[in-house]
Amino acid sequence: MPRWWRRTKVGARRANLYFWLEIAAAVALLGMLTSSYLILTGAEDTRRMLPSVPAAAMLVGTLIPAMMMLVLFGRRLAIRRAGGTTARLHVNMVFFFSLVAAIPTLLVAVFASFLFQSGVEFSSQTRGILENANELARGYYEQNQVSLASNTTAMAGDIRDFLQRYSLYNPDFPAEYYGQVAQRELNHSAILQEGPGGSLGIAAIADPEEGDLIKRATAQALPALKTGKGVIVSVRKDRVDAVAAIDLRAGIYLYNARDSDMLALSQWERARSVLQDYDVLQQRWRARQVQFNVALFAVALALVGLAVWLALRFADRQVKPLA
Secondary structure, three states: OOHHHHHHHHHHHHOOHHHHHHHHHHHHHHHHHHHHHHHHHOOOOOOOOOOHHHHHHHHHHHHHHHHHHHHHHHHHHHHHHHOOOOHHHHHHHHHHHHHHHHHHHHHHHHHHHHHHHHHHOOOHHHHHHHHHHHHHHHHHHHHHHHHHHHHHHHHHHHHHHHHHHOOOOOOOHHHHHHHHHHHOOOOEEEEEEEOHHHOEEEEEEOOHHHHHHHHHHHHHHHHHHHOOOOEEEEEOOOEEEEEEEEEOOOOEEEEEEEEOOHHHHHHHHHHHHHHHHHHHHHHHHHHHHHHHHHHHHHHHHHHHHHHHHHHHHHHHHHHHHHO
């Protein structure tokens, strides 16, 4: 044995190197467990899975100090069981069996972690595509509401200008009104006037069969209009309606509506449902990801612990005849 190696071993014994290695392994294990917990609970979006590389790095970073602690604990047991006479043989056996078990186990655990997580990992690009589809469907649906609100505001202004010069009973008013309805592609429209006691009467209407429904929708919008809001948009199952004031003092209001695009609505609801299902699925796989890594960690430590126990048993059987 070279002299420098003997001096190194003597210095290690004097400095109690293995004791400090045990402390360092315990501190490293505690630090890795704490950091892993903080990473898992402190993520911006706890529903998303961890990427494969950080997940595998946490597993390896936790396994190495844990295995080191097991091997060093086995060394202590070997020294105690040997009684000092054959401690070197016991220690060598423990180290040999531990390395034979630990290195392949660590490699297999890392490979299995990568393989599992790569198979179930959902990329951010996939979520981005789903979010874009949801935004497009919602944007198309909301654009109809914005368009109806702007058309209703503009139409109320045009009718207001007309009424400043003429009255509702002017012979030119029907042409002006129905021309506005056709120009703005409205499915339903009416002009209502509030009478004594708050009752609403219809002064002009594009579809007489809708009178009762239009009165109810306008009555619901009146409190907000009287507080100063320009237009009130409501979304119903089969239509989107808007109510604006033509002359708030005189109590004249304009009701406009367009039939809902059921295809666009169903596409938006479907895109939103798919995105929600995707989030639920990711959250489940995140839990499975943590469970799988914990299982790999436990199995790897169990294999190393079994190797240490077998090494001690094997060393005892070899030492007894020699002793």
